Amino acid sequence: MADTMKWRLFMMCVLGLALKVEKVTSSQEILKKMTMGFSKVLEQCKTEMNLSDHVMQDFYNFWREEYDLVNTEMGCAIMCMAAKFDLITDDMKLHHGKAHEFAKSHGADDDIAKQLVGLIHECEKIHMGITDDCRKVLEIAKCFRTKIHGLKWAPTLEVVLEEVMTEV
Template structure:
């Protein structure tokens, strides 16, 4: 009986290990793509920081953006995100997500068609959720926080180590 129990435990551990490997396999490409999207989006940060005359606290907010426990509260960060999205032609004149351009932006940074569609849908859902916020910067910040939460639920958020590595290679 003990031998059967040990064999079952061994099979169970093997199954759990295989599931974990599959999770890592499936999560890693999405995390890599989110890292690429973050880096691509962030290229406009310094320009927007200067144009909007924003302080260095903006850099801190972007550095910590993917940390779930980091509290994004500064509306200036929303203004910076809106500026960056505008520079990348990701928003329309009425400050809403340009679905086609956002889809192509995601694909140009490694997302396949399905992932690009899913990202656009998530942002669109966040836009609808926060449509009543009248201040453009505050609404953009709320949309960004909503999007971050959705990405964390999917376990697609890039690790801080990956973000730091990316930032260090650009310096």
């Protein structure tokens, strides 16, 4: 009897772990798809805003935790890309409903979409005192990246670059 209970408990733990791994993998896939979605308008924003080539390097290294994002132009580029997808409001805040739908259109279920929007909202609150919009968006993006890494949802650089290269 005790052996049967131990076996059931063990199997429940294995199943729980498998489901957690599946959620992390699917979340990484969603973030990769969202990143690729943004990359489709990056060149357009770079041209429109006359941004330096350093922005491209920042974008491709965005998910690398050890990569320092310090270029304010990257914040401007993110703001431009978000505007292209109609994800920001007139007062430069995330449009929660549209961001939720954007996440869902890239494979997120309702819970993951809510969680992603919630993470960005938390980061917006933390950095609401910054008056320069490009700097504020850069700090929000860095905060979001840190939170995504904390969840182990960040796509790997290799996967993102492979996708970018197949798009070119």
